[in-house]
Amino acid sequence: MRRSLVLMLAVTWPLAYAPQVHAHAFLDHATPAVGSAVRGPPAQIKLWFTERLEPAFSTMQVLDRSGKRIDKGDPHLDDSDAALLLVSVPQLAPGPYRVTWRVLSVDAHVTEGDFTFDVAP
Amino acid sequence: MNATIVAARAVHFASAILLFGEMVFALVIANPSWRTAGPALLGQSGMLHRRLMVVAGWSLAVSILSSMVWLAGQAAAMSGVPLSQALGSDTLGVVLAKTGFGRVWLLRFGMSIGLGGLLLALWRAPAGAWKSRSAIGAIGVAAAYLGALAWTGHAAAGKEPQRYLQLSSDLMHLLAAGAWLGGLPALVSLLGRCETLRSVSQATRRFSMLGLICVTALLLSGIANAWYLVGSVPALVGTDYGRLLLAKVCVFVLMVSLAAVNRLSLTPRLEHGDSRALSLLRRNAKVEFAAGFIVIGIVAALGITVPGAHQSTVWPFAHTLK
Numbered sequence: 220m221r222r223s224l225v226l227m228l229a230v231t232w233p234l235a236y237a238p239q240v241h242a243h244a245f246l247d248h249a250t251p252a253v254g255s256a257v258r259g260p261p262a263q264i265k266l267w268f269t270e271r272l273e274p275a276f277s278t279m280q281v282l283d284r285s286g287k288r289i290d291k292g293d294p295h296l297d298d299s300d301a302a303l304l305l306v307s308v309p310q311l312a313p314g315p316y317r318v319t320w321r322v323l324s325v326d327a328h329v330t331e332g333d334f335t336f337d338v339a340p
Numbered sequence: 341m342n343a344t345i346v347a348a349r350a351v352h353f354a355s356a357i358l359l360f361g362e363m364v365f366a367l368v369i370a371n372p373s374w375r376t377a378g379p380a381l382l383g384q385s386g387m388l389h390r391r392l393m394v395v396a397g398w399s400l401a402v403s404i405l406s407s408m409v410w411l412a413g414q415a416a417a418m419s420g421v422p423l424s425q426a427l428g429s430d431t432l433g434v435v436l437a438k439t440g441f442g443r444v445w446l447l448r449f450g451m452s453i454g455l456g457g458l459l460l461a462l463w464r465a466p467a468g469a470w471k472s473r474s475a476i477g478a479i480g481v482a483a484a485y486l487g488a489l490a491w492t493g494h495a496a497a498g499k500e501p502q503r504y505l506q507l508s509s510d511l512m513h514l515l516a517a518g519a520w521l522g523g524l525p526a527l528v529s530l531l532g533r534c535e536t537l538r539s540v541s542q543a544t545r546r547f548s549m550l551g552l553i554c555v556t557a558l559l560l561s562g563i564a565n566a567w568y569l570v571g572s573v574p575a576l577v578g579t580d581y582g583r584l585l586l587a588k589v590c591v592f593v594l595m596v597s598l599a600a601v602n603r604l605s606l607t608p609r610l611e612h613g614d615s616r617a618l619s620l621l622r623r624n625a626k627v628e629f630a631a632g633f634i635v636i637g638i639v640a641a642l643g644i645t646v647p648g649a650h651q652s653t654v655w656p657f658a659h660t661l662k
Contacts, residue, residue, distance in 0.1 A: 243497075243646050269650065270497050275438035276418045323418050326497035327441040328644070 243328030244270035244302075249318070256337040260311035264290070264318055268330075271301040276323035279306050284315050301325075313340035342644060345417065348410035350640035354633065355403035356489065359396055359455075360482040360515070361522010366392045367479060369523065369546045370530060391529060393463050396478075400459065403485075404452050411435070411445055444491045451485045486518045487511045493643050494569055502568060509564040516557035519550060521632040524625055531622040541610040544621060548603040555596055562589075571649035578653030581645045588638045595631045598624045 247267045251257045264281055274296045281290040290306045297303035304322060316338065321331040370388050415435045416426035425431065436442035458478040465474065490496070490510035498506045527547050531540060566576075566585060576582035602624055609617035 243650070245650075271499075273418075273439045275434050321420070323439070324497055325440050326494050327414055327418060327439070327492070328646075329417060329420065 243326060244268040244272060244322050244324035244330050246320070246330075246332055246334075247302075249334070251336040253334040254336065256339045258339050260338050261308065263305050263307050266304045266318070266320055267300075268302045268304065268322060268324075270324040270326070272296055272304060273323040273325055273327075274301075276329070277304055277321070279304055279318060279320035279322075281306060281308055282317045282319065286317075289316075311338045313338045342417075344413040344423075345410060345644055346640045348406050348413055349643055350637045352403055352406035352410055353489065353639060354636045355399045355406060356482075356486045357518045357522040357636065358525065359399040359403060359522070360479070360486045360518035361520070361524070362392055362395050362399070362526055363475075363479045363482050364519045364550075365523035365526040365547070367475065368550060369543050370526070387533075388530075392526075393459065395525070396459055397463075400452060400456055404449075407445065407449065407452070411442075414441060440496060441492060444488060444496075448485060448488050451481055451488070455481045455485060483515060483518075486514050489514055494647050495565075498568065505564070506568050509561040509568075512557050513561035513565060516554040516561065517635075520554035520558070521629075521635075523547060523550065524629040524632060528622060528625045528629060531618060531625060537610060537613055537615060537618065540618065541607060544602070544607050544610060548599070548607055551599050552603070555599065558592070562592075569647035569649055572653075574653045574655060575648035575651075577657070578655050579646075579648035579651050581642065581651070582648040584638055584642050584645060585648070588635055588642070591631050591635050591638070595628045595635075598628050598631075 245268065246253075247269050249267065250265045251261055264279070266279060277294070277296065279290075279294045280288050283289045289311075290308045292306075294304060294306040297305060304320065314337070315335055317333055317335050319331070319333040321329065323329050366388065411432075412423060412427055415431050416423045418435060418439065418441075419426055419431045421431060434442075436446055455478060458474055458481060461474045462478060490507050490513075493510060495503070495506035495510040497503075527544070530543055570576050570579075570582050570585060576586060602621055606617045606621045606624070610621065
């Protein structure tokens with residue numbers, strides 16, 4: 220029995236060098252669109268992902284040009300679509316903004332990323 | 341962190357498979373009259389019974405420990421905090437109460453405790469109908485314990501309605517693997533402790549039949565799983581997931597080839613009283629057993645790798661088919 224356990228460990232050891240965890244819930248699309256310039260400032264930033272998310276560990280932030288967080292601090296999943304993450308933002312002044320996100324898919328993989336968009340004057 | 345999760349997964353899968361497989365072997369192969377076992381029969385198979393209890397007990401203990409390590413690794417990965425911090429009640433509490441992974445973990449932990457109780461009852465109880473009811477109960481819980489792993493894998497994240505198909509397929513895959521792979525150590529043990537060639541060949545033929553059913557189930561469910569998670573030939577060679585799956589299939593083919601030799605050549609020879617066939621069978625079973633561990637290791641890595649169907653493919657060869 221002990222030999223079997225040792226054998227088990229001997230076999231699993233090389234898999235410590237298994238391929239890196241690749242993220243799983245990828246950003247599918249967003250509003251405002253990634254890299255876009257929008258005219259009217261949005262009330263919410265919406266991110267659609269390729270997998271359903273776990274609300275507990277999925278979050279996002281919106282930062283202004285100086286790196287200060289300016290969203291209302293309420294990142295949450297949409298009630299009817301567990302692959303949609305939203306956050307509310309106050310009236311956004313013209314200028315560049317950065318969205319950073321870190322989400323957990325329902326099969327327990329973490330992804331993170333960021334993108335920028337502009338609010339046109 | 342990945343190394344911890346992969347290693348914990350591998351050990352956990354192996355122990356859950358062993359736990360289920362040993363019980364299936366005892367019920368279906370070694371002691372087919374378990375259901376009506378009286379004291380005399382149990383005495384004859386007393387050694388088998390003792391071995392089953394010891395192996396089942398150890399497997400359960402290892403599976404509980406490895407499942408805790410898996411939880412810790414997963415909590416750290418999910419929250420992004422270091423392992424020591426992730427073990428705090430805040431993070432663990434959120435993981436257990438508010439994620440799918442955590443909820444399934446709690447359910448399976450409950451099952452493992454229940455299984456522990458059933459095994460203890462089996463160990464202590466005198467022979468009789470109650471014992472066989474506990475045995476059936478134990479196998480049922482062990483099957484649920486193994487099968488529930490489907491909810492910790494990629495199948496659980498699928499979109500409805502294919503999610504149900506994926507989960508069913510995964511469930512079939514896990515149970516078939518458990519019954520076949522998990523029974524191999526018991527087969528090796530039986531072959532090494534032979535009473536008469538006749539009784540051993542009976543058990544071998546029965547195991548071979550079980551193996552045939554399991555391999556068919558593994559093939560069908562494996563193809564279904566690959567359809568959803570890889571989806572195309574380019575993804576099979578052009579993604580990490582696809583290549584890992586190919587490696588798994590190669591080892592599986594090796595195992596099936598050995599099983600075929602056992603069934604078509606060695607078992608008939610054994611039935612005709614060829615004792616050399618016995619040692620060959622035992623050797624083959626050991627090799628299958630070792631190959632099975634490699635498959636489990638690959639599965640452990642597959643679970644944390646992005647499915648080929650969800651990733652862009654990089655065709656690795658210089659030439660393309662046009």
